[in-house]
Amino acid sequence: xxxxxxxxxxxxxxxxxxxxxxxxxxGSGLPPWKVLIVDDDPEVHAITRVVLGDTVxxxxxxxxxxxxxxAEARAVLARHADIAVILLDVVMETxxxxxxxVHFIREELxxxxxxxxxxxxxxxxxPERQVIVAYDIxxxxxxxxxxxxxxxxxxxxxxxxxxxxxxxxxxxxGLEKIVDAASALFxxxxxxxxxxxxxxxxxxxxxxxxxxxLCTVRRLPDGTPAEEAEVLAGSGPFEGAAGRRVRDVVPEPxxxxxxxxxEAEENVYRRDHCVVxxxxxxxxxxxxxxxGQGPLSDIDRRLVEIFCSKVAIGFDNVFxxxxxxxxxxxxxxxxxxxxxxxxxxxxxxxxxxxxxxTLIARELQRRGAYPGIxxxxxCEQIGMASMLHDVGKVGIPDAILGKPGKLDxxxxxxxxEHAAIGGRILREAAGxxxxxxxxxxxxxxxxxxxxKWDGTGYPRGLKGEAxxxxxxIVAVADVYDAxxxxxxxxxxxxxGAVMELIRRETGTHFDPRVVDAFxxxxxxxGVLAG
Numbered sequence: 001x002x003x004x005x006x007x008x009x010x011x012x013x014x015x016x017x018x019x020x021x022x023x024x025x026x027g028s029g030l031p032p033w034k035v036l037i038v039d040d041d042p043e044v045h046a047i048t049r050v051v052l053g054d055t056v057x058x059x060x061x062x063x064x065x066x067x068x069x070x071a072e073a074r075a076v077l078a079r080h081a082d083i084a085v086i087l088l089d090v091v092m093e094t095x096x097x098x099x100x101x102v103h104f105i106r107e108e109l110x111x112x113x114x115x116x117x118x119x120x121x122x123x124x125x126x127p128e129r130q131v132i133v134a135y136d137i138x139x140x141x142x143x144x145x146x147x148x149x150x151x152x153x154x155x156x157x158x159x160x161x162x163x164x165x166x167x168x169x170x171x172x173x174g175l176e177k178i179v180d181a182a183s184a185l186f187x188x189x190x191x192x193x194x195x196x197x198x199x200x201x202x203x204x205x206x207x208x209x210x211x212x213x214l215c216t217v218r219r220l221p222d223g224t225p226a227e228e229a230e231v232l233a234g235s236g237p238f239e240g241a242a243g244r245r246v247r248d249v250v251p252e253p254x255x256x257x258x259x260x261x262x263e264a265e266e267n268v269y270r271r272d273h274c275v276v277x278x279x280x281x282x283x284x285x286x287x288x289x290x291x292g293q294g295p296l297s298d299i300d301r302r303l304v305e306i307f308c309s310k311v312a313i314g315f316d317n318v319f320x321x322x323x324x325x326x327x328x329x330x331x332x333x334x335x336x337x338x339x340x341x342x343x344x345x346x347x348x349x350x351x352x353x354x355x356x357x358t359l360i361a362r363e364l365q366r367r368g369a370y371p372g373i374x375x376x377x378x379c380e381q382i383g384m385a386s387m388l389h390d391v392g393k394v395g396i397p398d399a400i401l402g403k404p405g406k407l408d409x410x411x412x413x414x415x416x417e418h419a420a421i422g423g424r425i426l427r428e429a430a431g432x433x434x435x436x437x438x439x440x441x442x443x444x445x446x447x448x449x450x451x452k453w454d455g456t457g458y459p460r461g462l463k464g465e466a467x468x469x470x471x472x473i474v475a476v477a478d479v480y481d482a483x484x485x486x487x488x489x490x491x492x493x494x495x496g497a498v499m500e501l502i503r504r505e506t507g508t509h510f511d512p513r514v515v516d517a518f519x520x521x522x523x524x525x526g527v528l529a530g
Contacts (some may be wrong), residue, residue, distance in 0.1 A: 032063035033159055034080055038073045038101065039089040039119070044143075048087060051148045057159050070097040074104065083114055084162040085155060088137075090120040099135055106136045113165050115158035119143055198233065198288070198311050205307055206300065210292030211236020215246050216285070217262060229262055229287075236291070250289070261287045267305070271295050278308040286315070332384050332438050335391050335426075349481055350387040356477035356521070358383035363517040363524075364473075370513075373469050381441050386474050388442035389449050392422025420459040422446030444468040449475045454508045472511040476502065476518050479509075499528070 035052070037045050045066050055062050065080065067073035069092050077083065086105075090098035098118065105111050118131065121143040132140060138161065139154050198214050213234030231249055234241040238249060247255045257268045261275040265285050268275040274296055279285045288308055296304065361379045364370060393401060396418050400411050407415055423446045430439035447459065448471020455463030480502060483493040506515045522528040 030058075030060045032061040033057065033085070033162075034063050034065060034083045035155065036065045036067065036073065036076060036080075036083050036086045038067045038070065038086060038092075038098070040068050040092040041089070042068070044089070044119075048151070051151055052155055055152065055155065057156055058163065062155075069093045070101040070104075073101055077105065077109065077111075084166075085115045085117065085158045087117050087119055087155075090118060091122055099131070102135045102137055112136075113162060115139075115162045117141060117154055117158055119146065198314075201307075205303060206290060206293050206296075208293050209236070209290050211238050212288060212290045213238040213241060213249070214286060214288050215258065216287070229258060232286075238291070250291075254289070258287055258289055267301075269296060269301065274301075274304070276304050276308045278312045329384060329438075331429075332387055332442070335388055335442075349485065350390070352481050353386045353389065353474065353477050354383040356481065356518070357386040357473050359521045359525070360473050360477065360514060360518050363521050364514070367517065369517065370469055377436065378441075378470075381436070381438050382445075382470055382473065385438045385441035385445055385470065386477070388422065388426060388438075389445045389474050389478060390418060390422065391425060391442070392418035392420065392446055394425075395421040416450070416458050419447055419450050423459075441470050444470045445474045447471065449478055451475070452509045453511055457509075467511075469511075469514075472514050476510050476514050480518070495527075 037048050039045060045064075045068075049064055052062055052064075065076050065083065067076050071093070073086075073088075088098050088101065090096065092098060094100070098120070102116055102118075105114060105116070116137045117139040118135075118137050119141045131137065138158060141150065141154060211234065214232045215229045216232060217229045229246045231238065231241045231244050231246060234249075241249050246258055250258070254273060257270065257273070257275050260266075261268050261277040262285050265277045265279060267277055272292060272294065274290050274293065276288045276290070277285055278288075288304075288311070290304070293300075358379065361374060361382045365374045365376075365379055396415060400407065400415055403411065423443050426439050426443035426446055430437060430443055433439060445468075448462070448468045451457035451460065451462045451467040451471055452475075453464060453467070453472070455461055457467075480498060483498045483501065484495065486492045502510065502515060502518075506512050519528065523530045
């Protein structure tokens with residue numbers, strides 16, 4: 001709706017107080033348009049308010065702000081970043097004060113959205129053709145030619161232009177945020193991390209939202225859906241709600257909206273919240289609940305829907321990634337079972353090694369040791385890969401593996417072959433997988449966990465940092481666990497004796513930095529006193 005004064009004569013009245021309260025005279029619930037009047041003549045302020053006072057455009061009234069000098073206008077602009085239109089005089093405290101203000105707005109503030117209507121009582125001071133070419137203004141009016149109707153028309157035209165430009169800019173910024181959010185989300189490699197990222201990025205997209213959460217109906221082990229939806233991750237007042245039923249987190253009317261969105265897979269928009277539904281290939285329907293944002297504009301709704309479509313793709317990517325990791329884990333477990341089948345002692349041993357190596361790697365990461373090697377992928381993979389350290393024992397005769405006593409030199413030579421055998425098996429398998437995997441790391445560990453820091457180990461006699469770090473870590477964990485537990489050829493050692501040996505062989509058998517990290521792990525685990 002557009003309305004205005006049809007009288008073609010400018011009316012004079014006493015100047016009203018500057019309306020900075022932003023009251024909604026249109027009664028639509030929408031904020032009014034902000035119009036800044038900059039003129040050193042008080043009567044111009046008064047006339048403008050009277051002529052445009054009843055104007056309503058797109059169900060929004062006008063909120064007038066006043067400045068009598070360019071300096072005052074700068075202060076008002078600093079307080080109000082959302083001014084839509086400026087009705088600007090040229091000659092005020094100086095002959096070119098208005099033009100200097102135009103330059104300030106466009107160049108220093110970088111505000112290209114605000115619409116500037118230049119009104120001058122001295123056209124000769126600022127010729128229209130020259131000003132239009134030299135300055136980024138949107139309209140030029142001589143006060144002598146300005147009537148109520150032309151002022152109304154110019155203002156509404158400027159508001160419409162501002163609205164269109166603001167819509168385009170809002171869409172651009174929103175799409176930039178979605179692209180940035182999608183890039184950040186697609187880097188996440190676990191479902192829990194992904195859903196946490198979704199609610200964080202939604203807060204960035206709708207900065208007025210008080211909080212949000214992602215929820216879904218989980219599937220039971222038999223494949224049937226659970227009876228109620230539960231929260232996967234939340235922000236704001238819903239932070240920490242993960243794992244809880246939706247009905248325990250929000251009021252019943254909101255829970256009903258969420259339930260309806262899940263069942264119909266349709267979006268629900270209310271004045272104080274919205275629910276956006278989406279489905280991915282690998283998961284049941286999910287919804288993103290956004291709380292406290294207020295009524296969403298058509299642009300915001302579209303941006304949220306685009307964002308959720310990207311989230312659905314991200315869900316599929318994370319699901320496929322987790323399936324790939326699970327397949328790798330299954331391969332590792334299968335190979336580990338082979339070693340366990342040959343050597344029944346290995347079963348529990350490899351599971352303990354998995355835990356110790358992961359903790360050592362995390363401690364090295366915390367310390368910043370071996371940068372470029374100990375990254376997140378290394379820490380995630382080394383535990384599982386360590387379970388393959390003795391897979392080469394499948395090639396060792398049972399008589400040697402189970403001999404209840406010390407091996408003779410020939411038997412010891414055969415036993416030591418398990419390191420090279422394991423390396424060959426895993427390296428051949430790793431060649432079928434592109435890039436770093438559990439298998440490539442497992443091959444390093446199988447070959448390297450019997451090498452020694454001083455170069456006296458086997459199978460290759462590597463020394464110092466020439467030994468892969470993964471092998472050096474497993475070397476410490478392997479010796480520690482093997483000595484603590486009974487084997488066919490020995491009894492279990494006392495913990496103090498084990499630690500005495502590890503400290504004694506630090507710098508000869510073991511990497512000193514790895515041992516330091518392991519000792520800290522034992523302290524943190526309560527195994528050693530701090």
